[in-house]
Amino acid sequence: MSIPNLRPESVDLLRRMFSGQKTPWSADISADIFFQETAAQGMAPLLFRKISKQDCSDWPPDLLARLKETALRQAAAELLLEADLRALLHAFADAGIEPLLLKGTALAYSLYPEPWLRPRCDTDLLVAEAEREKAAALLQGMGYETLLEENMDYVSAQKSYSKTGPGIRFSYDLHWQISNTNRQFSRSFADEHLFAAAVSVPSLGEHARTLSKIDSLLYACFHRAGHFSHSGDRLIWLHDIHLLCQSLTEAEAETFCAKARRLEIRALCADAIAVSKSWFSTKLPEQLATLMEAKTNNETFAALLKPGGRQVGIKHHALLELRALPTWRERIRFLFQNAFPPPEFMRWRYSETSPLPLLYLKRFAEALYIFLKR
Structure with missing residues (x-):
């Protein structure tokens, strides 16, 4: 299966490297392109670690230097990210809130040899829906700003919060459903007793727990x-x-x-x-x-x-969600919120200066095309 935005030459180099094979440098690809593609896949620190344990003396020196610099920067940033996360988890515990760490950060501190080997742009936290407002208030009280103020439960089951530190931005996604896009899966997964089966993450302190x-x-x-x-x-x-x-x-x-x-x-x-x-x-x-x-x-x-690209994917997600909603009232609210999100969401989503009516018209036309497309 192909990886988007990864050239065949990059695929061959990365596949050989991560399967433990001897990997001589290929003259068929630019070192700059290879670095950019590897970094975009989140694999630059891991690749640096692999290279440090193999003979890659024929690889371009500039590429090796960039990979090393990226890894060192990631490791330095991790020290700040960890300190901020520990402080936040302590504040949650004092407030009686028990979040679960999800995805990248949780895995970085529980599975990877070093957390800086697992790059991520934010930390995901799952809270019980009953604790959602309390958790949001705590984040805002600690100086984290939300990207979008208004709640859009039928568009997203998370909110993003961030604040700027010394040369770094601390970003958190607050989830109140395990899946941001599918309530049926979230409900079924919650029935599997996620919180009861949660485990501690000792490397992040006494208040860190994950799936x-x-x-x-x-x-x-x-x-x-x-x-x-x-x-x-x-x-x-x-x-x-x-x-x-x-x-x-x-x-x-x-x-x-x-x-x-x-x-x-x-x-x-x-x-x-x-x-x-x-x-x-x-x-x-x-x-x-x-x-x-x-x-x-x-x-x-x-x-x-199923194949078909982004538009087919959006259509399948929406149909699954509509079928799972128990009442027509909820289905109508789902369709309305997705067709007419708040203005701040529209400006963020489309990053355009066009008048709002034109942006809503564009969104409606996109949705109509997606659902009529066979």
């Missing part, structure tokens, strides 16, 4: 599918899945497969694990290897893997 390894892998596979239908794969997400797969015991792998079946995401999981294995030569527990042979054509979320 169990089983739930983290389920979530990583669903998250990857959600973005895959919009914008394609990203290598760092596949590497997360690779590490999670290798961390499971046979018993945990069996539980994972049972949960994937109940959540109707075996197809998403099997595809994610297969693609990850093709890149990183993942050593799979027997249960996960068997999962990839399961018949999953009738699963609810299998549509998210």
Whole structure:
């Protein structure tokens, strides 16, 4: 499966490097292009670490220097990011709020040899919906500014907060559903007792908790599918899945497969694990290897893997969400909020200076085209 914005020459170099093969430099690609593509995939620090353990003396010196500088900058930034996160988690604990760390930051501190090896643009926090307003007030009270003030529950199940520190920006996404785009999956996943099964992250202090390894892998596979239908794969997400797969015991792998079946995401999981294995030569527990042979054509979320690009992905997401909403009133609210979001969202989403009526007309025309397209 292809990775968007990654040239075949870059694919060959990265695949060979991360599968442990000897990797001489290819004269068929510019070092600058290779660096940009690797960094865009979130793999620059990991590549630097790989290179430091292999003989890459024929690689361009300028490229090696840029990879080293990127890794050092990431490591330095991590010290500040960690201190800010620890302070925030302590404040949440004092307020009686128990968030769960999700995705990149959680995995950086629980699976990766060093947290700076896992780049990310923000830290994701999941809170119980009952604690949503309390958590938002705490963030704002600590000086974090929200990107969009108005709540848009049928457009997004998260809010972004950030503040500027010494030469760095601290950014957090506050979630009150496990999936930002699908309520049906969020409800089903919540029924699997996410918070009760949560585990501690000792390297981040006594107040840091995240999903169990089983739930983290389920979530990583669903998250990857959600973005895959919009914008394609990203290598760092596949590497997360690779590490999670290798961390499971046979018993945990069996539980994972049972949960994937109940959540109707075996197809998403099997595809994610297969693609990850093709890149990183993942050593799979027997249960996960068997999962990839399961018949999953009738699963609810299998549509998210259908080809067709971003527009087809948006259409499948919207249809899944509409079917899952229990009443026509909620479906109408979903359609209205997505067709006519608040003005501040429209200006942020389209980054244009055009008059608002024209932006709404553009959004309506895009939606009409997507839903009428076969």
